[in-house]
Amino acid sequence: MPTYHYRCKNCEYDFTEQQSFSDDPITVCPKCGEEQVHKVYSSVPVKFKGHGFYRTDRGGSSSSSEK
Incomplete structure (x- = not known):
């Protein structure tokens, strides 16, 4: 279950709930x-x-595939 973070605009209380x-x-x-x-x-x-x-993670040899 995901956990959500809430905040009250009135008293600025922060809390989390699993919902x-x-x-x-x-x-x-x-x-x-x-x-x-x-x-x-x-x-x-x-x-x-x-x-x-x-760019350097391409498969194969970079010298043979590029000209």
Whole structure:
């Protein structure tokens, strides 16, 4: 199950919740009870592994295929 990060606009309380994709997003703050909660989105780290991501990673010999 994915974990989502939430923040309350009213009291600035940060919390995370594990929810199914089909669950509705949380809107009520568990700390202050106000309906001011929104999801916080952050960048996802990307790590490239393997061959094919750089010019030098092409298959075969570069001297015989380039002229």
